[in-house]
Amino acid sequence: xxxxxxxxxxxxxxxxxxxxxxxxxxxxxxxxxxxxxxxxxxxxxxxxxxxxxxxxxxxxxxxxxxxxxxxxxxxxxxxxxxxxxxxxxxxxxxxxxxxxxxxxxxxx
Numbered sequence: 001x002x003x004x005x006x007x008x009x010x011x012x013x014x015x016x017x018x019x020x021x022x023x024x025x026x027x028x029x030x031x032x033x034x035x036x037x038x039x040x041x042x043x044x045x046x047x048x049x050x051x052x053x054x055x056x057x058x059x060x061x062x063x064x065x066x067x068x069x070x071x072x073x074x075x076x077x078x079x080x081x082x083x084x085x086x087x088x089x090x091x092x093x094x095x096x097x098x099x100x101x102x103x104x105x106x107x108x
Contacts, residue, residue, distance in 0.1 A: 002052050012051045019043045067107040074100040 003009050023039060063071075077100050081093040 008051065012047065015047045015051060016043070019047060063108055067104065070100065070104045070107055074104050 003012065020043065023036070023043065074097065077093065077097040081090065081097050084090045084093045
């Protein structure tokens with residue numbers, strides 16, 4: 001994290017304090033709360049982008065292809081469970097569904 005570096009942190013704090021000083025003028029006291037909040041939010045955002053640079057989010061894919069296939073198989077088993085009419089059919093379909101449900105949860 002860049003703010004752990006003492007020089008960058010000092011530069012960030014100095015820039016924020018300079019911008020905050022300009023916010024405390026008489027004109028800003030007459031504005032409504034939403035306008036002042038937007039100015040403060042923009043002040044932090046602009047300073048962060050200027051000092052720290054833009055944040056790049058490198059996110060991994062949440063679920064793999066294997067997990068999606070398991071989910072589809074589980075959906076098929078659920079439809080079989082719902083359409084089962086006999087007691088022994090419901091039992092076996094329920095057991096199969098429960099096993100597949102555990103596999104899906106483990107794979108995520």
